[in-house]
Amino acid sequence: MLQQTPVVRVLPIWREWLDRWPTPADLAAASPAEVVRAWGRLGYPRRALRLHAAATEIAENHGNRVPEDHAELLDLPGIGSYTAAAVAVFAFGQHYTVVDTNIRRVHARLFSGKALPSKSLTAAETRLADQLMPEGREDSVKWNQSVMELGALVCTARAPKCDDCPVFDQCAWIAAGRPEPDYVPKGQSWHGTDRQVRGAMMAVLRHSPAPIPVDLLLTDRAGAEQLAARMERPEQETTDMLEKLWSLPAPPEQRERAFQGLVRDGLASRQGDEASLPG
DNA sequence: TATTCGTGGCA
DNA sequence: TTGCCAAGAAT
Secondary structure, eight states: OOTTSOHHHHHHHHHHHHHHOOSHHHHHHSOHHHHHHHHTTSSOTHHHHHHHHHHHHHHHHSTTSOOOOHHHHHHSTTOOHHHHHHIIIIITOOOOOOOOHHHHHHHHHHTTOOSSOOSSOOHHHHHHHHHHSOSSHHHHHHHHHHHHHHHHHTSOSSSOOGGGOTTGGGOHHHHTTOOOOSSOOOOOOOTTSHHHHHHHHHHHHHHOSSOEEHHHHHOOHHHHHHHHHTSOOOOHHHHHHHHHHHTSOOOHHHHHHHHHHHHHTTSOEEETTEEESOO
16 A cells, blocks of 8 residues: 555555455455455555455465565565565564665665665665665664655655754765756656546546446547437436546547556456446 | 556645 | 655566
């Protein structure tokens, strides 16, 4: 849940999930549709499916206990290098190097003298993180957590609070005179993209208690008016979501592509002329 | 290595 | 208001 998502937004959903599905087997017993609905608006709904798939593997192949072994964690769906290390360290107290976006930024500034870490995780960054981490097992837990917190609360991406920084005097970026980033991070586009259309379609599918005619999902506002004449009107809340979807400035081929993407990712299923969340 | 994939708060 | 960006993973 925390992958690319702020902690404060995750907390309430996380509590709901643990309350509803206390063990991996409980989550595995739920349907993908239930899981995606419970995911709500956390974003990147594929993560919900992968978490469900991971729970299924854990229930079936790991005795319903989250594996402590780093390699076994890494084998689970949706678990990559960061999450495997984070679970091994923070849940089981093991000695692994955690490299998340906060830690990368702290290292870039404090030790490399750069404003931002490189675009994608490099071998050099991993090497640096490994070298910096203390050898002791308990110290490694404190270290990973501390550097992460420093990045999240003080050494932030925008407007870092250098006045409050405990290692201000040792910072290579400060010493270098706070140089600008050596590249321009290109922001994630949104308006007019497939993700925007996918998001609007997912909102419809999450809200609809019944399967939705695919035509309603793929049309624009003009087409919707024509369809309304020969189609039963969905309930109000679903209609509100459909209105948002129809109002997007997306050509028919983009809507089709977005829907097919959802089907391919297992987030939507199509039966005949109707679409719904996957059973 | 570079892209793709949601959502919402905040500057 | 617009753009940035957040405990990344898969391909």
